[in-house]
Amino acid sequence: MLSPREQLLGRIRSALAAGPAPAPPVPDWAAPVHPPLPAADLAVVFAENFRRIGGEFFYCETSAQLGAALRDWLAERLPAGQQFYVWEPAMQTLLASAKVPLQATAADFRTQAAVGLTSCEALVARTGSIVVAPATASGRRLSIYPDQHLVLARPSQVVAEIGDALRVVQARYSDHLPSMLSLTTGPSRTADIEKTLVLGAHGPRRLSLFLLEDDAETAA
Template identity: 50%
Template sequence: MYEAKSKEIVLRRVREALAKSAPFLPPTPDFSSPLHLPSEDLSVEFAEAFIRNSGLFVYCENEEDFFDQLFALKREQNMQYLHVWEPNLQNILYQAGIEFTAGEEDFIQNAHASLTTCEALITRTGSILVSSANAGGRRLTVYPETHMVVAKASQLVPDIKDGLQGIRDKYKDNFPSMVSLVSGPSRTADIEKTLVMGAHGPKQLILFLIDDLPH
């Protein structure tokens, strides 16, 4: 249900973008410009790449829509333990009446699902840039079977270098000890070329993208 809705939104935006006139191309190349030229709507390009990476993309019109979609998905997938360790996320989920697990007791045994924020969304690769700077640290992005991320459209950046520069600007001399790119669920085909999901991390990666950009 969520994937179908998200794909419909992406396709609608792609059609709208294609209906516009093509941009003017300069006669000579600008060698100082980046190699990757993002589309006008970064969210469309990111969503397409994210879905190709086997991620579940959930478009949210606003924060209230995010609460509704999270509540419905949590109930649909019967997530008994949703680990949320970031105080800002805990506060808004508490206000929205969504149950979560705030403590770390029995985390390994009950690592069903987690919800975290992220540093940036990398449009070119459809990847999520995370770091150890938030309260979830490394564990909430690796151990749970389902890793859910909530981000805002304003966090979209064209390429990896833009995301890393954003982290440098944000943390300055206190650069996080871990910075990682998450590109879809963990998977491997090392054994007899059979694709196995969740081999070294979450089996499912879900992104809630809240549209906070002016229209």
């Protein structure tokens, strides 16, 4: 009967005689991590994922619908004595025609800025994220300081992946990239303390997106 030492050496010799172990499969580093999203339904995928992470989504087919939705939103959620700030000229013109009251300057911003409306660079369908840059008249403050952040976007701004959004920014600004990019995924939140979820810890407590059709201004 073989001793334990001889049995061990026998197994080693058998393993060596069988040749080297097969190499592990080589990953396909060029393959996408996720299956591709349906190009025709990117806006629907974005809306679903945006709502899933706590965002409020409003679809508006015309500028009149946008005006009605914003007036209802402000009537319900703008605190008394506080202001709705909009600093980008194109949006000021659009909302003025839709009869939406707004504060166009930074007057009393620190004390009365309950709600701010900004544009965005892109919408990422995969994660429901909004890419915001300070390269507009909204700057950095309007998307961060108010307790409630509103975003006005168009269906043509929806892209599938974060990489696609970065390429959109690169194409738009070329060598003059904005000083920062914010990838906003839902309202500001943290659960660092005793695993208790707190909204508004590092930025806006509520994030709402109004998706306005690209041809809304000419729609009947």
